[in-house]
Amino acid sequence: MRRQIALLGAAILICYVALFVKFNQIQVFQADALNERTDNTRQLQRDFNEPRGSIITADGALAAFSEERRATLRYQRVYPEGDLLAAVTGYYSFGLGSSGVERSYNDELAGRTTALKLRELTGFFTDTSSEGDVVLTVRRDLQAVARDALGERQGAVVALDPRDGSVLALWSWPSFDPNQLSSNDTAQATAVKEFLDAVPQKPLLIRAYQENYFPGSTFKVVTAAAGLESRTVTPAAPDYPVVTEYTPPLTRQGISNFGGAPCGGTLFVILARSCNSSFAQMAVEQTGPEPMVAAAERVGFNDAPPIDLPDPARSVYPTDFGDVVERPPGRAPVTSDAPKLAQTAIGQNDVRATPLQMALVAAGVAAGGEVRAPHVMGEIRARDGSVVERYEPEVWRRAFSPADAATLRQAMVGVVADGTARNMAIPGFEVGAKTGTAQLGTTPPRSHGWMIAFGGRPGQEPTVAVAVIVENLSGATAETGGSTAGPVAREVLAAALGAG
Amino acid sequence: MTATAPPSPAAPRPNVQAIGTRRRTTELGLLVLSAITILGAYALASLGRNASLPADILPFLGVILVLLIAAHLAVRRWARCSDALLLPIVALLNGLGFVFIARLDEQLAGLQATWTGVGIAAFIVTLVVVRDVRVLQRYRYTFGLLGVVLLLLPLLPVFGQNINGARIWVAFGPVSFQPGEFAKIALAIFFAGYLVERREILGVATFRVGPFTTPDPRQFAPVLVAWGISLLVVIFQRDLGSALLFFLLFLVTLWVATGRVVYVVIGFLLFGVGAFVSWTQFSHVQDRVSIWLDPWADPSGSGYQVIQAAYALAWGGTSGVGPGLGIVDRIPFDETDFIVAIIGEELGLLGTTAVLVAFLLLAGSGLRIAKGAGATFGTLLAVGLTSLIAFQAFIIMAGVTRLLPLTGVTLPFVSYGGSSLVSNYVLIALLLRISDQSVRRAPDPLAAL
Incomplete structure (x- = not known):
C-alpha cells in the first residue's frame, strides 16, 4: 500500500506540473500574443480608463484630447475640429479599434514608450502621468484651405515639405467626423460605422494615401526622369515630331493627344504641352521597358511609402512588358507588350498612384532627387511640455540624380511659365507643376483631374510640394486637370508659402 | 516522570504529548502567517480598487482571528496530535478565495463569510463526533446508501433544481445546496470501508489471460457499478466534473487497496468507452470537447468563457496587475469555477503557482497521513479524501487553462459556494482525525513523523 x-x-505531482507548465505557457510565453489578439479588448479597456495624450497641429490647434467622464469608461475622446483633421488623427473607439495617428502613435499617446516611462519614473514622487502629446507637422490653417478649396468635390489634397518629408496638409473628401465613431456608446459608434461603410464613396478610406488612381499625365514627370536617366533623352534631343498621335509597334491602336491636337518638340516643350504622343514614343523608342520600371520604382512605385500612418496603399507600375521581339539599331528593344508600355508612359493602363505618391514625385524633383520619408509626427511632448522625441528626417528614395532633378525642376517650372499649368503661377515665387487628366475609359468620357506642384523662393530649394486629385469629372480634355485640380493646388501652395 | 520510565498503556505516552504540543505550536505559527497574508491581500485589493484601506479591516481581522482560533482550539482539544499543515493551508486558500470574492462581489463575500463560519462549525462538530474513524467503517453501507441518495437527490421532481444546465442542486425553502459535494465524502467512506473488507479477495490474481494473471472477472463488478453511477451522473445531471471525480475516487481507492494495476487499466478503458459514447450521444459533452479543441470557433458564444479566462491569465503575466486592479466582470462564473483566472490576472503566475503549491502541499500532507495511518481503513479513507481535493482542484484548473475540457467543479476552499466549503471542511476534519489517531496508536511515535 x-x-x-x-x-x-x-x-x-505530474498533474500539477502539467498545470504549472500550462500556466507558464498562457501567462508568460503566449501572453503577448494573447494580449494583442484583436478580439481581446483588455488593453483597450485599460487605455480608456487612463488619461491619453492630445494630438496638436503644427500651428497649435487641438486636434484630439481625452475628456474625463463619470462613466464605465473614464475617458471620452474628443475631436474639436470635427472632420477637418480626421484623415490624420483617425478615430479612437472602444468597440471599433482605432485609425490614423491614434493607432500609429498609440503607445506614445498612452504613455507606454520607454522614454515616457522613464520620465514617469524620475517624477515618481510627484504624481506625473506618462501620457505623451503628439505634435503634428500638419497645419490646421492649411488643412482648412484645402477643405475649402476642394469643397464638395470628391478628391484629395496632399502638401509636403520636400526638405524633410513633413506632411503639411492631408485632406480627403468625403471625410468623416471622428467624434461619432469614437463615442463610448459602442452601439451608436457601431451604427455610424455601418452607415459610413455602406456609403459608396467610402468616407473612411483616406483617399490621400490609401487609394490608388490613374495618375494620367502627372506620370510624365516619371517618364521624363526615366528618359533622362537612360541617357537617351536630353533637353535638346530628341525633338519629337509634331503629330496628332503615336502608334507603337505591334498595334494599330494609336495614342492620341488631347482633342486630337498636333503636339511635339523637345523635352521641355512636350512636358509643358503634355504631349501624349511624344512621351509614349519616348518610353517605347528611347527608354525601353526596364529603365521605365527602374525609374518608377526609384520614386517609390510598387512599394508603400513609409508614412507614419496605418495602411498606406502601394502605388503600382507594371513590371512585365513581355519578351523582346525586336532590337532595332539605336533604339530601345521592342517587347511584346510595347503598346502597354506606351500607355503606361502617360499614366494609363495598369499604372496606379496615390495622391501621396504623386506629391512625393514633385517633392523628389524639388529636393534635388531625394525623396524624404513622409511623416505627420513632428515631436512627442510630455505633459509638462518638454520634448521627449523629435522626428528625425530620413531619405526614403534617391529617385533622380541631382543633375536630372535640376533638369526636371526646370521643365516643371516651364509648365507653369508657358504650358498647361499657367494658372499655378504665384507672383514672387518659383512654382513648378504638372497637370494630369486621367481618362477613365468610359462613355461619355470621364476623368480624374490632377495637379502636382512645388514652390519656393526663386533660386532656393522649394519648400512645399503638393498633389491634388479631383475625382471622376465629366469630360476629358487637356485642360480638365489643370482647370479643376489646378486652382485647389494653387490655393494650398500659396497658403503654404505664405503668399496670401 | 523520568525519561527511563516505561510508557504506560493507560496514560498517553510522553512523546505523543510532546508531538502534539509541537505540532499545535507549529500550526498556530502558520495560522498567524496565513492570517497576515490574507489581511495583506484584503488591504491591497481594497487599495487597488478604491485607493483606500477597507473600512471594515478591523472587524475583518477580528472575524478571521475568531474563526481560525476556534478551529485551532478545536484541533488542540480534540485532535491534538494531528498534522500541523492542513489547517493553515486551508485557511490560506479559503482566505485568498474570500479576498477575491469580496473584490468581485461584496454581497457574495458576506455569504461566503457566513458559509466559512458554518464550515468551521461543521469542522469542529466532525472532530467532536468522529472520535474514532473506525466507527465510520462500521457504517460503510449506510454511507454508501447515503452517498447514492445524495447523488440522486437533485433528480427528484420537487426539490431538484436545474441551474446553469446542470441538475445538481436541491432546494429546501430558501436554502439550496449541492448534495453531490457531501455525497463524495460519503462515497469515499463507503469505498474505503468496502475495499478494506474485500481487498484480500479483490487482490488475488487467479485468472489467467495468456501470460497475465488477473483477478477473477466477477471481481470487476464493483468497478462496473461505479462506472455506471458516474455515467448516470453525466447523463441525467450533466455534471461531467463530478462524474469524473467519483470515478477517479473509486479507481484510486481500489488500486491502492489491491495494488492491482489491471483495475486501473480496465477502469481507464471503461472511462474511454464511456467518454467516447457520451461524446457521440450527448450534445453537452460535444460542446465541451469542441470548446476545448478550438474556443475561437465561437469566440463570443460558447468559447467566450475560456477565451476570456486565457486573456485574464495572459493579462496578469508573471507578477500580475495587482490585487483589485484587474479588469474583471468579463468572465461568467468568475467567483466560482473561474476564480483561478482572476487570481492569475491580479497575482500573475506567482499567484497561480502559489495556489498550485498550496494544493500540492495539501495533497502531500494527506498522503503522508495515509501512509502513517496504521489501520488500512484509515489509510484508504485518507487516500480517498486526499484524492478528492487534489483531483477536484486539478480538474477545474485544467479546465480553465484548457489542459482538459472544462467541467464545472469548484476550486476547493477558494471558489464561492457553501456546499463545497462546508463539505471540504468536514473532509479536512476527517483527515485530521486519521492523522491524530495514527500518531496516538503508532507503536513508535517517531515513525509517524
Whole structure:
C-alpha cells in the first residue's frame, strides 16, 4: 500500500506540473500574443480608463484630447475640429479599434514608450502621468484651405515639405467626423460605422494615401526622369515630331493627344504641352521597358511609402512588358507588350498612384532627387511640455540624380511659365507643376483631374510640394486637370508659402 | 516522570504529548502567517480598487482571528496530535478565495463569510463526533446508501433544481445546496470501508489471460457499478466534473487497496468507452470537447468563457496587475469555477503557482497521513479524501487553462459556494482525525513523523 501511495503522490505531482507548465505557457510565453489578439479588448479597456495624450497641429490647434467622464469608461475622446483633421488623427473607439495617428502613435499617446516611462519614473514622487502629446507637422490653417478649396468635390489634397518629408496638409473628401465613431456608446459608434461603410464613396478610406488612381499625365514627370536617366533623352534631343498621335509597334491602336491636337518638340516643350504622343514614343523608342520600371520604382512605385500612418496603399507600375521581339539599331528593344508600355508612359493602363505618391514625385524633383520619408509626427511632448522625441528626417528614395532633378525642376517650372499649368503661377515665387487628366475609359468620357506642384523662393530649394486629385469629372480634355485640380493646388501652395 | 520510565498503556505516552504540543505550536505559527497574508491581500485589493484601506479591516481581522482560533482550539482539544499543515493551508486558500470574492462581489463575500463560519462549525462538530474513524467503517453501507441518495437527490421532481444546465442542486425553502459535494465524502467512506473488507479477495490474481494473471472477472463488478453511477451522473445531471471525480475516487481507492494495476487499466478503458459514447450521444459533452479543441470557433458564444479566462491569465503575466486592479466582470462564473483566472490576472503566475503549491502541499500532507495511518481503513479513507481535493482542484484548473475540457467543479476552499466549503471542511476534519489517531496508536511515535 505504501508503494501505491507513493505512486499516487507522483501521479498528482505530474498533474500539477502539467498545470504549472500550462500556466507558464498562457501567462508568460503566449501572453503577448494573447494580449494583442484583436478580439481581446483588455488593453483597450485599460487605455480608456487612463488619461491619453492630445494630438496638436503644427500651428497649435487641438486636434484630439481625452475628456474625463463619470462613466464605465473614464475617458471620452474628443475631436474639436470635427472632420477637418480626421484623415490624420483617425478615430479612437472602444468597440471599433482605432485609425490614423491614434493607432500609429498609440503607445506614445498612452504613455507606454520607454522614454515616457522613464520620465514617469524620475517624477515618481510627484504624481506625473506618462501620457505623451503628439505634435503634428500638419497645419490646421492649411488643412482648412484645402477643405475649402476642394469643397464638395470628391478628391484629395496632399502638401509636403520636400526638405524633410513633413506632411503639411492631408485632406480627403468625403471625410468623416471622428467624434461619432469614437463615442463610448459602442452601439451608436457601431451604427455610424455601418452607415459610413455602406456609403459608396467610402468616407473612411483616406483617399490621400490609401487609394490608388490613374495618375494620367502627372506620370510624365516619371517618364521624363526615366528618359533622362537612360541617357537617351536630353533637353535638346530628341525633338519629337509634331503629330496628332503615336502608334507603337505591334498595334494599330494609336495614342492620341488631347482633342486630337498636333503636339511635339523637345523635352521641355512636350512636358509643358503634355504631349501624349511624344512621351509614349519616348518610353517605347528611347527608354525601353526596364529603365521605365527602374525609374518608377526609384520614386517609390510598387512599394508603400513609409508614412507614419496605418495602411498606406502601394502605388503600382507594371513590371512585365513581355519578351523582346525586336532590337532595332539605336533604339530601345521592342517587347511584346510595347503598346502597354506606351500607355503606361502617360499614366494609363495598369499604372496606379496615390495622391501621396504623386506629391512625393514633385517633392523628389524639388529636393534635388531625394525623396524624404513622409511623416505627420513632428515631436512627442510630455505633459509638462518638454520634448521627449523629435522626428528625425530620413531619405526614403534617391529617385533622380541631382543633375536630372535640376533638369526636371526646370521643365516643371516651364509648365507653369508657358504650358498647361499657367494658372499655378504665384507672383514672387518659383512654382513648378504638372497637370494630369486621367481618362477613365468610359462613355461619355470621364476623368480624374490632377495637379502636382512645388514652390519656393526663386533660386532656393522649394519648400512645399503638393498633389491634388479631383475625382471622376465629366469630360476629358487637356485642360480638365489643370482647370479643376489646378486652382485647389494653387490655393494650398500659396497658403503654404505664405503668399496670401 | 523520568525519561527511563516505561510508557504506560493507560496514560498517553510522553512523546505523543510532546508531538502534539509541537505540532499545535507549529500550526498556530502558520495560522498567524496565513492570517497576515490574507489581511495583506484584503488591504491591497481594497487599495487597488478604491485607493483606500477597507473600512471594515478591523472587524475583518477580528472575524478571521475568531474563526481560525476556534478551529485551532478545536484541533488542540480534540485532535491534538494531528498534522500541523492542513489547517493553515486551508485557511490560506479559503482566505485568498474570500479576498477575491469580496473584490468581485461584496454581497457574495458576506455569504461566503457566513458559509466559512458554518464550515468551521461543521469542522469542529466532525472532530467532536468522529472520535474514532473506525466507527465510520462500521457504517460503510449506510454511507454508501447515503452517498447514492445524495447523488440522486437533485433528480427528484420537487426539490431538484436545474441551474446553469446542470441538475445538481436541491432546494429546501430558501436554502439550496449541492448534495453531490457531501455525497463524495460519503462515497469515499463507503469505498474505503468496502475495499478494506474485500481487498484480500479483490487482490488475488487467479485468472489467467495468456501470460497475465488477473483477478477473477466477477471481481470487476464493483468497478462496473461505479462506472455506471458516474455515467448516470453525466447523463441525467450533466455534471461531467463530478462524474469524473467519483470515478477517479473509486479507481484510486481500489488500486491502492489491491495494488492491482489491471483495475486501473480496465477502469481507464471503461472511462474511454464511456467518454467516447457520451461524446457521440450527448450534445453537452460535444460542446465541451469542441470548446476545448478550438474556443475561437465561437469566440463570443460558447468559447467566450475560456477565451476570456486565457486573456485574464495572459493579462496578469508573471507578477500580475495587482490585487483589485484587474479588469474583471468579463468572465461568467468568475467567483466560482473561474476564480483561478482572476487570481492569475491580479497575482500573475506567482499567484497561480502559489495556489498550485498550496494544493500540492495539501495533497502531500494527506498522503503522508495515509501512509502513517496504521489501520488500512484509515489509510484508504485518507487516500480517498486526499484524492478528492487534489483531483477536484486539478480538474477545474485544467479546465480553465484548457489542459482538459472544462467541467464545472469548484476550486476547493477558494471558489464561492457553501456546499463545497462546508463539505471540504468536514473532509479536512476527517483527515485530521486519521492523522491524530495514527500518531496516538503508532507503536513508535517517531515513525509517524
